[in-house]
Amino acid sequence: MQKSPEVFAALADPTRLGLLGALAQGEKTVNELVAPFDMSQPAISRHLKILEAAGLITRRVDGTKRPCRLAPEGLAQIETWASMMRRAYAANYDRLDAVLADISKGEKE
Amino acid sequence: MQKSPEVFAALADPTRLGLLGALAQGEKTVNELVAPFDMSQPAISRHLKILEAAGLITRRVDGTKRPCRLAPEGLAQIETWASMMRRAYAANYDRLDAVLADISKGEKE
DNA sequence: TATTTGTATATTGTTTTAGTTATATAAAGG
DNA sequence: CCTTTATATAACTAAAACAATATACAAATA
Numbered sequence: 001m002q003k004s005p006e007v008f009a010a011l012a013d014p015t016r017l018g019l020l021g022a023l024a025q026g027e028k029t030v031n032e033l034v035a036p037f038d039m040s041q042p043a044i045s046r047h048l049k050i051l052e053a054a055g056l057i058t059r060r061v062d063g064t065k066r067p068c069r070l071a072p073e074g075l076a077q078i079e080t081w082a083s084m085m086r087r088a089y090a091a092n093y094d095r096l097d098a099v100l101a102d103i104s105k106g107e108k109e
Numbered sequence: 110m111q112k113s114p115e116v117f118a119a120l121a122d123p124t125r126l127g128l129l130g131a132l133a134q135g136e137k138t139v140n141e142l143v144a145p146f147d148m149s150q151p152a153i154s155r156h157l158k159i160l161e162a163a164g165l166i167t168r169r170v171d172g173t174k175r176p177c178r179l180a181p182e183g184l185a186q187i188e189t190w191a192s193m194m195r196r197a198y199a200a201n202y203d204r205l206d207a208v209l210a211d212i213s214k215g216e217k218e
Numbered sequence: 219t220a221t222t223t224g225t226a227t228a229t230t231g232t233t234t235t236a237g238t239t240a241t242a243t244a245a246a247g248g
Numbered sequence: 249c250c251t252t253t254a255t256a257t258a259a260c261t262a263a264a265a266c267a268a269t270a271t272a273c274a275a276a277t278a
Contacts, residue, residue, distance in 0.1 A: 005120055005121055005122065005123060005126050008117055008120035008121045008126070009121035011114055011117035011120075011121070012114055012117045012118035012120070012121035013114065013235090013236085014114060015236090017114050017117070020194065024193075024194055024197035024198065024201065025197070025201055026201040026202070027202075029254080029255095030254070030255060030256095031253090031254065031255085039237080039238095040237075040238065040239080041254090041255075041256090042237085042238080042239085042240095042255090042256075042257080042258095043236070043237055043238075045255065045256060045257085046236080046237090046256090046257095047236090049256090063244095063245060063246070063254085064244065064245045064246065064253065064254045064255070065245095065253095065254060065255080066254080066255065066256095069202065070194070070197075070198050070202060072195070072198055075191055075194055075195060075198070078187065078191050079188075079191050079195075082184055082187050082188050082191065084133075085129065085133055085179070085184055086181070086184055086188075088133035088134070088179075089133065089179050089181055089184070092133065092134055092135045093135070093136075093178065093179060122265090122266085124266090138224080138225095139224070139225060139226095140223090140224065140225080148267075148268095149267070149268060149269080150224085150225070150226090151225090151226075151227080151228095151267085151268080151269085151270095152266075152267055152268075154225065154226060154227085155226090155227095155266080155267090156266095158226090172224085172274095172275060172276065173223065173224045173225075173274065173275045173276065174223095174224060174225080174275095175224080175225065175226095
């Protein structure tokens with residue numbers, strides 16, 4: 001129907017959320033990210049690829065290493081979506097609350 | 110490894126995002142939600158169940174209808190996560206940016 | 219009470235996702 | 249160069265997600 005929720009799909013996995021949590025502490029290489037996750041290196045590499053495609057991380061080249069960093073762009077997408085929804089909620093529901101309260105008060109009689 | 114990203118998984122589907130968008134305009138019954146989504150009613154009902162389990166919508170009973178509303182709780186979870194990440198970013202990366210800039214300046218020689 | 223309306227659940231088939239092991243590749247170091 | 253280190257890709261398997269159709273059920277209505 002409209003745009004694809006690539007960034008949300010990227011978050012829809014506990015391993016990837018954990019990777020982001022690890023990266024929240026600062027830049028880390030792939031192997032450093034593999035260590036705490038009882039999971040194979042290829043599996044982690046695929047997760048990192050998904051996070052990168054979603055704009056949630058970036059990778060630079062340092063010799064044979066590929067240090068990963070958080071990228072704020074993906075985060076911004078999420079925040080933008082959430083604040084749109086919150087605005088819509090405030091506009092269309094806080095008002096509705098009063099309406100519904102009136103209705104149910106009327107129904108009690 | 111740790112907690113399950115149920116709320117993000119709920120957003121990781123274009124139909125469900127669309128449903129939330131529709132609900133952003135106000136309360137709607139299941140059939141009203143089905144209409145714009147070239148998809149069967151049972152499929153939409155299952156999506157709604159997932160959104161409800163994630164705390165993103167609530168449903169009330171109105172005779173045989175089940176009007177759905179946005180629930181701000183799920184939204185709050187997302188906002189909380191995002192702001193945690195942003196704080197971590199600010200704390201551990203803005204500082205790191207300067208460090209990396211220094212390093213790459215050194216490497217140029 | 220019989221029928222219709224609104225919604226939910228069951229069953230099933232297909233597609234997608236996530237994991238493993240094995241292997242490729244590229245840079246570093248001896 | 250040859251080997252090791254760091255990471256990526258390939259091939260495959262298993263599990264989960266999504267959709268459709270058929271059906272059940274409860275409330276409204278005729």
